[in-house]
Amino acid sequence: xxxxxxxxxxxxxxxxxxxxxxxxxxxxxxxxxxxxxxxxxxxxxxxxxxxxxxxxxxxxxxxxxxxxxxxxxxxxxxxxxxxxxxxxxxxxxxxxxxxxxxxxxxxxxxxxxxxxxxxxxxxxxxxxxxxxxxxxxxxxxxxxxxxxxxxxxxxxxxxxxxxxxxxxxxxxxxxxxxxxxxxxxxxxxxxxxxxxxxxxxxxxxxxxxxxxxxxxxxxxxxxxxxxxxxxxxxxxxxxxxxxxxxxxxxxxxxxxxxxxxxxxxxxxxxxxxxxxxxxxxxxxxxxxxxxxxxxxxxxxxxxxxxxxxxxxxxxxxxxxxxxxxxxxxxxxxxxxxxxxxxxxxxxxxxxxxxxxxxxxxxxxxxxxxxxxxxxxxxxxxxxxxxxxxxxxxxxxxxxxxxxxxxxxxxxxxxxxxxxxxxxxxxxxxxxxxxxxxxxxxxxxxxxxxxxxxxxxxxxxxxxxxxxxxxxxxxxxxxxxxxxxxxxxxxxxx
Numbered sequence: 001x002x003x004x005x006x007x008x009x010x011x012x013x014x015x016x017x018x019x020x021x022x023x024x025x026x027x028x029x030x031x032x033x034x035x036x037x038x039x040x041x042x043x044x045x046x047x048x049x050x051x052x053x054x055x056x057x058x059x060x061x062x063x064x065x066x067x068x069x070x071x072x073x074x075x076x077x078x079x080x081x082x083x084x085x086x087x088x089x090x091x092x093x094x095x096x097x098x099x100x101x102x103x104x105x106x107x108x109x110x111x112x113x114x115x116x117x118x119x120x121x122x123x124x125x126x127x128x129x130x131x132x133x134x135x136x137x138x139x140x141x142x143x144x145x146x147x148x149x150x151x152x153x154x155x156x157x158x159x160x161x162x163x164x165x166x167x168x169x170x171x172x173x174x175x176x177x178x179x180x181x182x183x184x185x186x187x188x189x190x191x192x193x194x195x196x197x198x199x200x201x202x203x204x205x206x207x208x209x210x211x212x213x214x215x216x217x218x219x220x221x222x223x224x225x226x227x228x229x230x231x232x233x234x235x236x237x238x239x240x241x242x243x244x245x246x247x248x249x250x251x252x253x254x255x256x257x258x259x260x261x262x263x264x265x266x267x268x269x270x271x272x273x274x275x276x277x278x279x280x281x282x283x284x285x286x287x288x289x290x291x292x293x294x295x296x297x298x299x300x301x302x303x304x305x306x307x308x309x310x311x312x313x314x315x316x317x318x319x320x321x322x323x324x325x326x327x328x329x330x331x332x333x334x335x336x337x338x339x340x341x342x343x344x345x346x347x348x349x350x351x352x353x354x355x356x357x358x359x360x361x362x363x364x365x366x367x368x369x370x371x372x373x374x375x376x377x378x379x380x381x382x383x384x385x386x387x388x389x390x391x392x393x394x395x396x397x398x399x400x401x402x403x404x405x406x407x408x409x410x411x412x413x414x415x416x417x418x419x420x421x422x423x424x425x426x427x428x429x430x431x432x433x434x435x436x437x438x439x440x441x442x443x444x445x446x447x448x449x450x451x452x453x454x455x456x457x458x459x460x461x462x463x464x465x466x467x468x469x470x471x472x473x474x475x476x477x478x479x480x481x482x483x484x485x486x487x488x489x490x491x492x493x
Contacts, residue, residue, distance in 0.1 A: 001443035021324035028189040044154030076114035082137035166225040188314035190275040200331035229334040260284035358489035368458040375409035399451035401473040432487035438478040448473030
């Protein structure tokens with residue numbers, strides 16, 4: 001299996017759209033690429049998490065989660081956002097939404113003010129050097145635009161309002177009232193859904209025939225303004241009015257304004273081949289209930305049609321008959337821009353670290369110490385396994401003959417830690433040890449048994465063979481990012 005960096009690099013940023021292939025199918029299938037997207041893009045972008053009206057009263061709070069990051073927004077005079085995690089033992093402090101004077105952890109009763117400060121931590125006893133002011137809830141960047149509260153989980157994010165400013169001159173949000181929220185779980189990669197949205201109306205005539213009859217697709221226009229893609233065309237129906245505006249904010253938020261209706265939606269990955277899109281619907285206050293119900297039914301039909309085509313695309317991406325496609329230059333500038341921005345951020349947002357192993361660290365690894373491999377279970381708890389580790393050039397590898405928990409963990413989250421002790425020296429207070437922080441990738445094949453057989457001669461005996469039937473297994477390759485510990489491999493400061 002090629003590295004994440006190699007797969008990202010297959011989309012060449014220097015090739016113009018007319019000559020460019022689309023990103024390879026691996027972008028839509030591999031868990032390690034999804035993990036890179038979460039870390040480098042999605043968690044560093046602005047996300048609408050709730051409506052301002054939900055926090056109108058003093059003491060109101062709303063909680064939720066985005067990509068396993070629990071959050072809570074509170075009203076304490078002003079709006080504030082925090083990681084919804086108790087600083088004691090990580091239990092969720094707030095549940096759902098409501099109104100309260102304080103937030104109390106249901107585990108051990110630690111209590112926080114609505115401004116995030118720790119109010120009380122009962123029965124700490126003789127804890128030394130405890131500074132209450134250092135144990136408040138950790139803040140999250142918050143901004144308000146339109147009727148929504150937005151959060152950004154990255155460090156020092158750029159202002160949201162500058163990114164959305166191009167919309168202000170094109171649409172009005174006055175006189176709208178919230179009606180309902182709907183969500184759709186889809187068996188496809190989240191980018192398949194975005195691609196479908198950004199194809200410049202290319203699929204509308206084929207996949208949405210009822211909708212197409214109400215739009216002037218010949219006048220469909222796409223323009224780029226900063227990190228916004230704006231798609232506009234004429235319309236002719238009671239529901240759509242005389243103009244439809246479809247705006248997309250990189251990487252996953254969509255804004256749809258037509259006639260007396262506004263709906264927004266955002267797509268959230270649930271796995272490499274699963275996602276959820278959440279819709280919020282707003283209608284002009286003058287709209288009748290009959291009009292609202294008819295409009296919601298029409299929208300639902302469009303969403304079902306999109307779900308069908310997106311799931312069909314995902315099945316095709318799994319096929320050996322497809323690797324890359326091509327763009328329609330006159331239509332798919334939005335889709336191409338999305339891929340271009342994503343490739344840029346994936347390459348820059350997580351720099352590949354090229355490390356040369358210290359000679360004495362190489363010697364330690366080659367001597368065959370048992371290695372502790374630390375991975376993360378699906379529930380966030382740690383998982384530790386003792387493994388054999390091989391050194392080939394500057395590359396670290398391990399072999400496995402079964403699809404064990406550690407491999408399932410790596411597939412979901414490739415960040416791992418490898419640690420081992422140097423031989424014990426009597427009289428030394430702190431013996432040498434090494435901790436290797438790495439990103440792991442998995443490849444299947446019979447080379448796993450060959451690798452384990454070579455390692456058996458190091459870890460068991462010079463004439464030993466790996467004590468299992470020869471067959472297919474898994475090789476894990478570790479891309480070293482950082483070394484810590486105690487020993488000559490740690491640079492003196």
